[in-house]
Amino acid sequence: MGIDGPVLVLTCADDPTSDVVVSELNNRGVPVFRCDPADVLTGRLEISTHAGADGLRGRLYTEATSMDLASVRSVYYRRPSSYLAPTTMTEQDGRFAKEQAKHGMAGIMAGVRGRWVNHIWRTMEAEFKPAQLIAAREAGFVVSPTIITNRVDDARAFAKEHGSIVYKPLQNTDLAGPGGRAAAIWVNEVDPADLDDSLSLTLHLFQRRVDKVADVRVTVIGDEPFSVRIDSPHLDWRRDYGQVGYTVVDTPEYIAxxxxxxLDRFGLLFGAFDFGLTHDGSWIWYECNTGGQWHWLELETGLPMTAALVDLLEITR
Known part of the structure; x- marks a missing residue:
């Protein structure tokens, strides 16, 4: 392991959260190599690796510099771009090129030694909501009753049993609204009258609505939990950040x-947990995002999350 080598930051070009991490690493005199793996399809990133008796050896190249993969001390796997085929290719050639790049880069990067925050394979496993639900219950969290289905009769029965229910996407998808602007699907309450045969077209996740007074975001970095109460008039506070209030709160020992x-279940060092806080003080688990945003909470509250994350990347075992 290259304990004095660079921190490899894998993310897209437009990632302010990674910007502050890179800046803090620079302030500490820690070398950094930042790239977007998907840039192998644009020519902005080049790579050559050799498989031998001692494993994979190779280098990454950008226009400005290069890096020996064996020298990496740690990896910050943040938010790489999706692999997009060059527009100059035919549809079939582009699909082939995209899949070759995706599987090649993922396999090579996964073999990089050092501490990962978080490892690409562990991140992929932990992205699946059904796996999250199982792990959350095994960890001891209180989880609202949930159904994942494409059967309209079962969805109606679930709504009848639990009263007020909400819909949540199983995965965040890049969507476009009017004018090509980015669009999002918020957590919404479901009117049982809207449950119809269109449910059969794909899977849907429904949960009993949590009777909450606020939300709590717990950002766990290594062994440090940073908890912030989030007050908003909306069911999904992400609808309007201008109406959100933030309060630093202690993390109950049992929640930490x-x-x-x-996180240990998935082999992770970072997780952004979301909870609903009920009238009686119970914490109801919503989800855990392995690449969740956190820097805006540091700006709002002063919690030293950048320092905690950089400590993980700088100080290796």
């Missing part, structure tokens, strides 16, 4: 312990 148990 369960968060760590959950």
């Amino acid at each position: 312990r369960r968060c760590r148990r959950y």
Whole structure:
């Protein structure tokens, strides 16, 4: 392991959260190599690796510099771009090129030694909501009753049993609204009258609505939990950040312990946990995002999250 080598930051070009991490690493005199793996399809990133008795050896090249993969001390796997085929290719050739690049780069990067925050394979496993739900219950969290289905009769029965229910996407998807602007699907309450045969076209996740007074975001970095209460008039506070209030709160010991148990289940060092806080003070688990945003909370509250994350990347075992 290159304990004095660079931190490899894998993310897209437009990632302000990674910007502050890179800046702090620079301030500490820690070398950094930042790239977007998807740039192998644009020519902005080049790579050559050799498989031998000692594993994969090779270098990454950008226009400005290059890096020996064996020298990496740690990896910050943040938010790489999706692999997009060059527009000059035919549809079939482009699909082939995209899949070759995606599988080649993922396999090579996954073999890089050093501490990962978080490892690409562990991140992929933890992205699946059904796996999250199972792990959350095993970790001891209280989870709202949930159904994942494409059967309209079962969805109606679930709504009848639990009263107020909400819909949540199983995965965030890049969507476009009017004028090509980015669009999002918020967590919404479901009117049972809207449950019709169109449900059969794909899978849907429904949960019993949590009777909450606020939300809590717990960002776990290594062994440090940073908890912020989020007050908003909306069911999904992400609808309007201008109406959100933030308050630093203590993390109950049992919540911190369960968060760590959950992360250990997937082999993760970072997780952004979301909870609903009920009238009686219970914490109801919503989800855990392995690449969740956190820097805006540091700006709002002063919590030293950048320092905690850079400590993980700088100080290797």
